[in-house]
Amino acid sequence: MSLVHIIDVESGNLQSLTNAIEYLGYEVKLVSSAEDLDIEKVSRLILPGVGNFGHFVDNLYSRGFEKPIREYIDSGKPIMGICVGIQTLFSSSEESLSSSGLGLIQGNLSKFNDSTKPVPEIGWNSCMPSGDLFFGIDPYKRYYFVHSYAAILDEHLEGKIRSDGWKIAKAKYGDEEFVAALYRDNVFATQFHPEKSSAAGLQVLRNFLKQEHPVTSYTSEEKKLLANDYSNFGLTRRIVACLDVRTNDQGDLVVTKGDQYDVREKSEGNDVRNLGKPVEMAQKYYTQGADEVTFLNITSFRDCPLKDTPMLEVLKRAAKTIFVPLTVGGGIKDIVDVDGTKKPAQEVASLYFQAGADKVSIGTDAVFAAEKFYSLGGRGDGTSPIETISKAYGAQAVVISVDPKKVYVDSPGSTKNKTFKSKIANEKGQEWCWYQCTIKGGRETRDVGVWELTRACEALGAGEILLNCIDKDGSNSGYDLELIEHVKDAVTIPVIASSGAGNPEHFEEAFTETRADACLGAGMFHRGEYTVGDVKKYLLQKGLKVRVDSF
C-alpha cells in the first residue's frame, strides 16, 4: 500500500482528508513537525488548509516547514495544496496583509465582493470548460468550495500566472472569476475540497495520487443538462439532509423528528419517535445525493461527560464513508465536565472537527452571544463561542442554528425588534410581525428577534445561518418564505432554509421565490416519502441546476 504524507498544522479538515485518502486505499502519515518531514521518504505530499490565511502560513513557518516544503517542490515529486493550501502558493492575501505565502506565484488573493452575492462562497461550483484541464477535473461535475478569499482573476493576473507556465482551472462565482485549481510540473492545488466533493472529488484525489489525467466525454444532451449556469452565482441548488438525534427512553441513540419540536408520539405510550439509526441514515442520504448532512443533538442542554458525547462516535463513523460536508450542532458551548474541569466551546468544537465534522452549529449560545453583543453597544468581547471558534477555524466553520417563532403585534412600535408586514394575517387580523428567538430547542423564548440575532452573529464571525422555524417544523406545508427573505435582508452570509419541506415543489418554491442559499429537509426524507434524488430530479426538470454525480 502506498503512503501519503499530509502536513498537519492543526487545520480543520485533516480527518476528512485522511478518511478520503484511506478510502481510496492509501495509507496516511500526518507530519506535524518539520523534523519529521524526511523528503527522501515522501512520494506524495499534501498541504491542506482551512481558515485564516495568516494563521495558516504563520503556523507553517513557525513550525519550520518552509524550507523542507521548498526542497520537496525542487525535488520534482508530486505535491498537492488544498483550499488555504493553494492560497499558500501565492505571495500574499488581503485577509492577512502582514503574512506572506510561499510566493511560487507572484499574485495576491482578495475577498469576494459581498455586495452582489453571499460571502463566503459555500457550495458546489464547477470549473469552466477548457481544453487543458488536468487531473481529470471535469467541467460537468461539481466541486465543494468554501472560502471568502480567492485568486480573483483579471487579465493581468491571469496573463502573469499563465506566462509563468501554470495551467489554470477557472471557476466563476457571481461576476468574479477565480482560480479553482492550478498545475505546473509537480505542483497541483485546488481551491475546492476534493475530500468533500463526493465521487467527483475523490476521483480528482485519486488522479493526483496516481498522477493521471483522464478526460470524460459526454453526449450533447448530457452537456446541456449538466452545464453550469450563473443564475445562482454559479452554485448548484444545495440540498441538506438533517438528522435530529437524541437518546430515546430505552437508551438508544435514534434519529427523531418533531412536529413544532415535539418529538414524542401522540399515542403508543408517548415514546420518542424513532426513525432510525443516525449513521446508517446519513449514509443513505449521502448515497441519494445529499449535498450536506447535518446532525443536531437536540437534547444537548442536558450535560454529559464530554468524551462520552455519543455524537462524537456518530461523527467519526459517518465521516469514514460520507464525503460531503458534515455539520454537527447541539451543545457547542463552554461546558463544565463531570469531573469539574472547564472546557471552552472551542475545545468542544475541536473534538468534533477531529472526529470529522466540517462545521459546528450553535443555537442556544448564539442567542446569549447576541444579547451580550447588544448590551456592549454592538460589539463582542472576543469570548463567545462564535468568536473563538471562528477565529481558530474560520467563519465557514461556524453555523448559527436559529429556532424562531412568529409573533404578531399591532404595530412596529409594539416591540424593540425589527418587524415587517406579513402577507398572512393572524386570526385577530394582525399583520405586523417579528420572529422571536428561542433557546433550548424552543423551550424558552428570549426578547431578541431573528433579524437582530442573525446580524449580531454575522458581526461576531459566523459564516452561515441554519434558519429553522418552529411554527413550520414537521408541518409538510412548505417553508416560511417571508421569514427566509426577512433574514436574507438582514445578513450577507448564506442562509439555509429549514422547516416545513413536505415535497419537491417546496424546494423549488423556496429557491425561486426567495434567495435561500440552501434548503434542508428532514421528515419527508426520514419517512421515505421522497428521496433526496427525487428532489434533485424535480429541480433539474424545472431548470434549476443541482449536483448529480451519476444518472
Ligand code: 1PR
Ligand atoms: O441549542 O446549541 O444546544 O443546539 C440544539 C440544536 O437542536 C439546535 O440546532 C436546535 O435547532 C435543535 N433542536 C432542539 N430541539 C429540537 C426539537 O426538534 N425538539 N430540532 C431541535 C430542531 C429543526 C430542524 C428540523 C427542521 C426540518 N430541528 O433540524 O429538522 O425543522 O424539519 P422538517 O423538514 O421535517 O419540517 P444548542
